[in-house]
Amino acid sequence: MTDLIIQNAHLATHKTLVNILITDQHIARIEEIADDNANSQDSQSNPAAASYDAQGNFVCGGFYDSHIHLDKACILDRCTIEQENLEEAVEETGKAKEAFTEADVYARASRVIEIARKKGTVGLRTFVETDQKTELRSFESIKRARDTYAFAIDIEICAFAQSGLTRACP
Known part of the structure; x- marks a missing residue:
């Protein structure tokens, strides 16, 4: 089960915005999203997961x-x-x-x-x-x-x- 979804994130390695799905403090999956659909399939089927909207900002490791x-x-x-x-x-x-x-x-x-x-x-x-x-x-x-x-x-x-x-x- 996904614990956190970082939505609408910009990654240097992707051309489109992505959703980053976190499980047990690790990145479980990165989903490219269409410009008109900012919600991932997992975020729609997993309403218990916390979410954070990165609003198109660059996301990187600490x-x-x-x-x-x-x-x-x-x-x-x-x-x-x-x-x-x-x-x-x-x-x-x-x-x-x-x-x-x-x-x-x-x-x-x-x-x-x-x-x-x-x-x-x-x-x-x-x-x-x-x-x-x-x-x-x-x-x-x-x-x-x-x-x-x-x-x-x-x-x-x-x-x-x-x-x-x-x-x-x-």
């Missing part, structure tokens, strides 16, 4: 961001930028990390996730620093954000010791 740092997102206002080089960026970020709280990291990460969702991102891989400055605060915050938004976006967390482990050990 985006996947493979490299983002949600723990350090939206901190530019906390950094002094003068030299505009990597060394300065690392130093300024290190200073800002000292003030990170779980609530702060969660709020900033959530803001970026909301923006990503609205732009069509369906998955992202975030790198999260675990070091002496942040301990596990950032990691715990990002796990919480991942769980909060699990209904809408897949978030893969890569925890790493960006600084600290190799420098802190004698």
Whole structure:
């Protein structure tokens, strides 16, 4: 049984508008439709299926961001930028990390996730620093954000010791 029908969709691979039939979260069938008939046979015989009218708009798969740092997102206002080089960026970020709280990291990460969702991102891989400055605060915050938004976006967390482990050990 079809769960969702996306009607009147424009796909790059088809010359006419199509209806996309979704079953169990997968595309079950794509039906080309005549210009004068926007309803598929399945939508007429399956009134229980939810439907969405794409109104001739382009439909494509979602985006996947493979490299983002949600723990350090939206901190530019906390950094002094003068030299505009990597060394300065690392130093300024290190200073800002000292003030990170779980609530702060969660709020900033959530803001970026909301923006990503609205732009069509369906998955992202975030790198999260675990070091002496942040301990596990950032990691715990990002796990919480991942769980909060699990209904809408897949978030893969890569925890790493960006600084600290190799420098802190004698």
